[in-house]
Amino acid sequence: MAIKQILTVPNPVLKQVSRSVEVVTDETRALMDDMLETMYDAPGIGLAAIQIGVPLRIIVMDLAETDATPEPKCFINPEILDDVEELRLWEEGCLSVPDFYEEVERPRRVKLRYLDYHGKEIVEWAEDMYATCIQHEMDHLNGVLFIDHLSRLKRQRAIKKVQKAEREAETDE
Numbered sequence: 001m002a003i004k005q006i007l008t009v010p011n012p013v014l015k016q017v018s019r020s021v022e023v024v025t026d027e028t029r030a031l032m033d034d035m036l037e038t039m040y041d042a043p044g045i046g047l048a049a050i051q052i053g054v055p056l057r058i059i060v061m062d063l064a065e066t067d068a069t070p071e072p073k074c075f076i077n078p079e080i081l082d083d084v085e086e087l088r089l090w091e092e093g094c095l096s097v098p099d100f101y102e103e104v105e106r107p108r109r110v111k112l113r114y115l116d117y118h119g120k121e122i123v124e125w126a127e128d129m130y131a132t133c134i135q136h137e138m139d140h141l142n143g144v145l146f147i148d149h150l151s152r153l154k155r156q157r158a159i160k161k162v163q164k165a166e167r168e169a170e171t172d173e
């Protein structure tokens, strides 16, 4: 396993549309292992493959409480089959937009279909935090970031903040 570099805005790779995984192999599982290690190291609760520069429709997530036993989940080729009208407002963040948080509204429940770590098909409803997180991550697969749901002004402010922090980190080295 290896910790990969997480791409940050405004890297154009993050705007790419990822392609479906055709067969789940040991190579796919090695990628998911790296993604989980990278996510835990960050630390974060969700990561899409494109965030480490791999344009495949793969997501990893762990919504367990900080000190609880880890509950890693992997999603290959996830699709939303259904959702509800009720919305949930949540202050989101993203490892590709470090230290920036804003509220985004998304459906409170979504019905998902995906392949798990072993390539087994799962159909289930996700709700609340799980629903918010999977919709955020699935946006990444289509080149959409949570800041794309905000006003242009807030989006530009977010990108400038990330760029400024990165410049300062470089100066410190």
Ligand code: NI
Pocket (backbone or CB within 6 Å): 093, 094, 095, 096, 136, 137, 140, 146
């Ligand atoms: Ni994100």
